[in-house]
Amino acid sequence: MSKPPDPGPGAEGELERLRAEVTEQREKLERLASAGRLVAMLLHELGNPVSAIVNYAHSLEQKVPPDLKPTVASLQREAFRVVRLRDGFLDFVRPRDGGEAGTTGADLNAAVKETLDFLGDQGALKRIEVDLQVSPAPKPTRGSALELEQAIANLVLNAAAAMPEGGRLVIWAERFNRQALLDATQRRTDDEGGRIIHPRRPDDRLSTWLESLDVEEVVKIVVADSGHGFGHGNLEEIFEPFFTSKGADDGVGLGLTVVRRVVDAMDGIVWAQRSREGGAAFHIVLPVQAGA
Numbered sequence: 525m526s527k528p529p530d531p532g533p534g535a536e537g538e539l540e541r542l543r544a545e546v547t548e549q550r551e552k553l554e555r556l557a558s559a560g561r562l563v564a565m566l567l568h569e570l571g572n573p574v575s576a577i578v579n580y581a582h583s584l585e586q587k588v589p590p591d592l593k594p595t596v597a598s599l600q601r602e603a604f605r606v607v608r609l610r611d612g613f614l615d616f617v618r619p620r621d622g623g624e625a626g627t628t629g630a631d632l633n634a635a636v637k638e639t640l641d642f643l644g645d646q647g648a649l650k651r652i653e654v655d656l657q658v659s660p661a662p663k664p665t666r667g668s669a670l671e672l673e674q675a676i677a678n679l680v681l682n683a684a685a686a687m688p689e690g691g692r693l694v695i696w697a698e699r700f701n702r703q704a705l706l707d708a709t710q711r712r713t714d715d716e717g718g719r720i721i722h723p724r725r726p727d728d729r730l731s732t733w734l735e736s737l738d739v740e741e742v743v744k745i746v747v748a749d750s751g752h753g754f755g756h757g758n759l760e761e762i763f764e765p766f767f768t769s770k771g772a773d774d775g776v777g778l779g780l781t782v783v784r785r786v787v788d789a790m791d792g793i794v795w796a797q798r799s800r801e802g803g804a805a806f807h808i809v810l811p812v813q814a815g816a
């Protein structure tokens with residue numbers, strides 16, 4: 525048998541160079557992974573003392589003399605910002621296997637109430653008029669209560685950040701069968717009598733999502749604000765990691781990424797559009813939990 529051709533010294537040198545590049549890239553990835561684990565650990569340990577500062581500041585707000593109230597309010601606001609930054613990073617790097625979100629189940633009404641209660645207690649909704657339009661009918665969805673509250677909280681905090689001087693926040697939620705939801709996307713009833721004024725074509729995105737799932741009922745929630753709205757045309761881009769229109773000290777652009785991640789894990793769909801109030805409106809549709 526003839527021997528394979530000798531690659532020659534040039535080929536051997538190129539192979540060694542490639543091996544060295546691969547080794548260098550692997551070492552860089554390992555260093556980044558180690559740094560990521562260290563940062564996640566530090567952020568986790570930071571949680572207890574910072575949360576305590578938030579709570580103490582909130583307690584002091586009612587006890588200090590009037591001239592110190594602005595100082596305490598600033599302390600509370602800055603501490604709460606640290607909590608938001610910490611939670612945003614941890615939520616982004618936390619692994620998901622989809623198991624919890626798909627099987628546990630939660631009620632949207634309870635999640636909305638719990639979220640507004642704890643955000644109100646933390647002072648995140650000051651100067652904001654909350655218009656809650658949630659029917660009392662049970663709204664059981666896929667996912668855990670914690671994840672559902674997490675998604676709602678990020679949307680509410682996003683709305684609050686868009687209204688630093690105050691404004692109006694609308695939270696609307698209803699339960700539909702799939703055909704009723706499709707019908708609702710084809711018309712708008714702006715008058716009190718329910719008469720169809722402006723017919724619309726079906727929402728292709730929602731129709732495609734409904735066709736991909738074998739569900740008879742869904743829950744829809746809309747979180748809308750009267751803030752500054754969107755400063756660009758690509759409303760899908762806002763869900764990308766680290767995309768933000770805020771200042772460097774106000775966020776890292778992970779809140780909406782977490783929202784989409786949670787909704788995806790629940791087999792739901794989320795999108796953004798301009799609200800009737802002039803700001804931003806976020807629409808989420810989730811399947812009703814099987815057997816509920």
